[in-house]
Amino acid sequence: MTLPPPQLEHLCNVAVTIAAPVEVGHTxxxxxxxxxxxxxxxxxxxxxxxxxAGGADFQLILGGGTQAHLDARYVIELADGSRVFVQNTALRVASLENSQRIMNGQPVNPEEIYFRCQPKLEATAPQWAWLSESQFVGTGRRAPDGVYLSFYRVL
Structure with missing residues (x-):
C-alpha cells in the first residue's frame, strides 16, 4: 500500500550572511x-x-570535492522577540569545477547545483511550539555573499 505524498507549505526564506571560511584541513x-x-x-x-551572528556552517567535503555535507547551527530571532535554534543539515552536490568555484567564493549557476536541506527548529515560546513539532525540508543556493534558503513545512 502506497500512502499519499505529503504536501509542502512555504515557511520562509532565509538569507544568511557569512564571513571568510576557516579551513580546518584534511582529516x-x-x-x-x-x-x-x-x-x-x-x-x-x-x-x-x-x-x-555567532552561528556557523560546519562542512565535510567528500567525493573528490564534489559533495559538501553541511551542518549549520544558528539562532533566529523572530519579529516578536522569540528565539528559535536552527540545526540545518544539507547536501550540496556539484561538478568539480563548480565546487572549486564555490570554495573560492566565485558565483556559479544555481541550476547546476543540487542543494537540499532538512532544517530542525527548536522554538522557545509557546506560540511557536508548532515549529518544534513539525518536519521541514528546503532548498538552497550558495552565492559569493552568502547562502539563500527556502524552508517548507511538511504537512
Missing part, C-alpha cells in the same frame, strides 16, 4: 571547513525575523 573523515555566520534575514508567509 580522516574528509576535508573540513567552518563558515562563520554573521547574520541575515528571515522573511516569509509564516515566519519573519533575523539570523543572529
Amino acid at each position: 580522516p573523515a574528509g576535508l573540513r571547513r567552518m563558515i562563520p555566520i554573521t547574520g541575515g534575514t528571515v522573511t516569509g508567509p509564516l515566519v519573519n525575523g533575523k539570523v543572529l
